Amino acid sequence: DADVTQTPRNRITKTGKRIMLECSQTKGHDRMYWYRQDPGLGLRLIYYSFDVKDINKGEISDGYSVSRQAQAKFSLSLESAIPNQTALYFCATSAMGTVYNEQFFGPGTRLTVL
Amino acid sequence: AQSVTQLDSHVSVSEGTPVLLRCNYSSSYSPSLFWYVQHPNKGLQLLLKYTSAATLVKGINGFEAEFKKSETSFHLTKPSAHMSDAAEYFCVVSDRGGDDKIIFGKGTRLHILP
Numbered sequence: 001d002a003d004v005t006q007t008p009r010n011r012i013t014k015t016g017k018r019i020m021l022e023c024s025q026t027k028g029h030d031r032m033y034w035y036r037q038d039p040g041l042g043l044r045l046i047y048y049s050f051d052v053k054d055i056n057k058g059e060i061s062d063g064y065s066v067s068r069q070a071q072a073k074f075s076l077s078l079e080s081a082i083p084n085q086t087a088l089y090f091c092a093t094s095a096m097g098t099v100y101n102e103q104f105f106g107p108g109t110r111l112t113v114l
Numbered sequence: 115a116q117s118v119t120q121l122d123s124h125v126s127v128s129e130g131t132p133v134l135l136r137c138n139y140s141s142s143y144s145p146s147l148f149w150y151v152q153h154p155n156k157g158l159q160l161l162l163k164y165t166s167a168a169t170l171v172k173g174i175n176g177f178e179a180e181f182k183k184s185e186t187s188f189h190l191t192k193p194s195a196h197m198s199d200a201a202e203y204f205c206v207v208s209d210r211g212g213d214d215k216i217i218f219g220k221g222t223r224l225h226i227l228p
Contacts, residue, residue: 035218040123042204042220043158090157101146101208101216105158 003027004106006091012112013081021076021109023091030096032074033103034058034066036087043090049074050096081113116141118207120219128227133177133192135222137205140186147188148206149179152221158204164188175199200226 004025013019023032030051035043045058047066055066063085067075078085088110092103121136139145147164162173169181175198179190188205205219 033216040220042218044218045216092158102148102160102163103216104160105150107157 004091004093004104006089006106006109008109009107010110012114014114015082017081019078019081019111021089021091021111023074023076023106025072025091025093025104027093027095027104028071029093029104030071031094032068033092033094034064034074034076035090035092036060037090037108038087046076083113085111086113087111116145116207116209116215116217118205118217118219120205120222122222123220124223124225126225126227127195129197130194133190133195133199133224135190135203135205135224137188137190137219138186139188139205139207141207141209143209146208147179147181148208149173149177149188149190150204150206151201152204153201161190161203195224195226197226197228200224
């Protein structure tokens with residue numbers, strides 16, 4: 001089945017450490033997204049990419065960076081992790097040109113920054 | 115610019131009784147509207163999506179939602195709740211013809227009482 005995968009699924013790290021979360025998809029979609037989820041706040045968009053050469057900041061990009069290595073891969077980096085970046089992170093994809101812009105989500109990465 | 119408001123952060127219903135999860139939106143263009151469900155420790159799954167062809171949208175697991183432009187609402191309903199419906203539900207809006215950004219509501223947690 002075409003899918004969206006995220007690695008790692010869980011990660012505990014310390015303040016100041018650099019960490020990378022990876023997302024891969026086999027759906028053939030052009031568009032990829034990174035969200036973070038915090039209790040009571042829903043999902044907030046960090047970065048999104050509409051193709052390999054296109055990177056856009058979302059609602060809460062400060063403290064994060066991304067890399068679109070290929071159509072199928074979109075990585076999120078925390079250059080110097082801080083405790084308030086503790087959250088559940090989701091990668092999502094969507095197909096360009098569809099009317100409804102339906103998104104398909106990965107299983108999530110639970111990140112804890114101590 | 116678009117926005118979405120889920121009017122209840124928590125809803126509790128007894129098993130076998132109707133479910134109503136409320137969502138209001140604002141949109142400068144013709145919106146795409148979605149409901150996603152997130153079961154505990156799981157990713158997000160699409161329940162249903164609004165197409166301009168029909169204002170009453172049927173989704174998976176017996177859920178449906180009605181698009182009411184005059185009320186700018188897209189409430190989610192189910193005639194009879196099941197224990198397996200206990201989850202968090204997100205209403206999502208995307209502007210078709212706008213910047214294609216996707217905005218999530220803050221979520222409604224549905225509790226099913228035995």
